[in-house]
Amino acid sequence: MLHVNLVMIEFKNVSKKFGGTNSVLDNISFLIEKGSFVYLVGPTGSGKTTIFRLIIRDLFPTEGSITLDQWDLFTLPKSKIPHLRRKVGVVFQDLKLLLDRTVIENVMLPLQFSGVKDEEARRRAEEIIIDVGLAEKLNKFPLQLSGGEKQRVAMARALVFNPEIILADEPTGNLDIQTSFQILDLLKSINKRGATVFMATHNEKLIDSGGDRIIIVERGRIVEDKKARQKSARADHETGKKAKDEKEELKKDKIKLESLVEEKGKNVS
Numbered sequence: 001m002l003h004v005n006l007v008m009i010e011f012k013n014v015s016k017k018f019g020g021t022n023s024v025l026d027n028i029s030f031l032i033e034k035g036s037f038v039y040l041v042g043p044t045g046s047g048k049t050t051i052f053r054l055i056i057r058d059l060f061p062t063e064g065s066i067t068l069d070q071w072d073l074f075t076l077p078k079s080k081i082p083h084l085r086r087k088v089g090v091v092f093q094d095l096k097l098l099l100d101r102t103v104i105e106n107v108m109l110p111l112q113f114s115g116v117k118d119e120e121a122r123r124r125a126e127e128i129i130i131d132v133g134l135a136e137k138l139n140k141f142p143l144q145l146s147g148g149e150k151q152r153v154a155m156a157r158a159l160v161f162n163p164e165i166i167l168a169d170e171p172t173g174n175l176d177i178q179t180s181f182q183i184l185d186l187l188k189s190i191n192k193r194g195a196t197v198f199m200a201t202h203n204e205k206l207i208d209s210g211g212d213r214i215i216i217v218e219r220g221r222i223v224e225d226k227k228a229r230q231k232s233a234r235a236d237h238e239t240g241k242k243a244k245d246e247k248e249e250l251k252k253d254k255i256k257l258e259s260l261v262e263e264k265g266k267n268v269s
């Protein structure tokens with residue numbers, strides 16, 4: 001049994017029904033340790049976003065209990081909610097970027113809402129935007145950015161309070177494999193700095209090696225809770241690339257050899 005202060009999130013027999021009958025989560029229990037990187041995998045409609053909404057108390061469970069770093073989310077007083085939202089940084093599935101605000105303005109917003117002065121908010125937002133690799137885009141609007149860049153803005157905004165937990169809901173949703181791995185690397189580096197990362201995805205191919213945990217949900221139930229396989233899609237991707245490079249080299253060598261033979265043949269004749 002883990003000592004209680006090593007546990008960041010605990011779901012105990014949680015069920016969620018919408019409208020009294022529509023059962024979306026059915027008696028799920030899991031525990032996430034502080035500082036870990038956990039993937040939440042499942043097909044569309046399986047309940048991933050609902051799990052995240054429960055963690056930020058955007059929803060209440062119909063049954064069961066949820067504990068977040070020793071806070072019982074059911075009894076947590078309303079006055080503590082802003083504290084909870086600073087503790088948990090969320091990268092929403094639909095990003096929730098304001099289109100009429102620039103990158104830096106989007107990232108400053110949560111700080112301003114919580115009463116941080118503009119100058120300080122700007123300084124902190126800028127620092128984080130640079131950290132996620134968007135220094136050149138500070139004054140661009142979301143519609144002037146690529147999908148991967150928008151995802152980074154949402155990530156920067158989730159990081160402004162230096163949260164202990166990051167919930168990333170399909171952060172690689174519409175991105176190509178290369179960009180997806182970059183986003184994953186960013187989350188990994190945040191995790192290395194100490195944050196607990198819980199990332200939802202329905203793309204199991206993305207899942208990195210290194211023994212991270214995967215919780216698989218299907219139709220609102222946990223069907224598997226395991227360590228990630230060691231050989232990841234990234235390894236396959238990179239091995240594939242290496243093999244391709246080697247093949248190209250061989251092809252070049254073959255062409256060289258053929259022209260040499262041809263040259264030689266000419267000299268003989």
Ligand SMILES: Nc1ncnc2c1ncn2[C@@H]1O[C@H](COP(=O)(O)OP(=O)(O)OP(=O)(O)O)[C@@H](O)[C@H]1O
Nearest residue numbers: 018022024042043044045046047048049050051202
């Ligand atoms: N507010 C709501 N009222 C009624 N049903 C809902 C509500 N929110 C979600 N659902 C239903 O709950 C189920 C799970 O939804 P959820 O958004 O958690 O799935 P998901 O795993 O995040 O899917 P995706 O991979 O498409 O994002 C779906 O069938 C959805 O229609």
Ligand SMILES: [Mg+2]
Nearest residue numbers: 048049093169
């Ligand atoms: Mg979802």
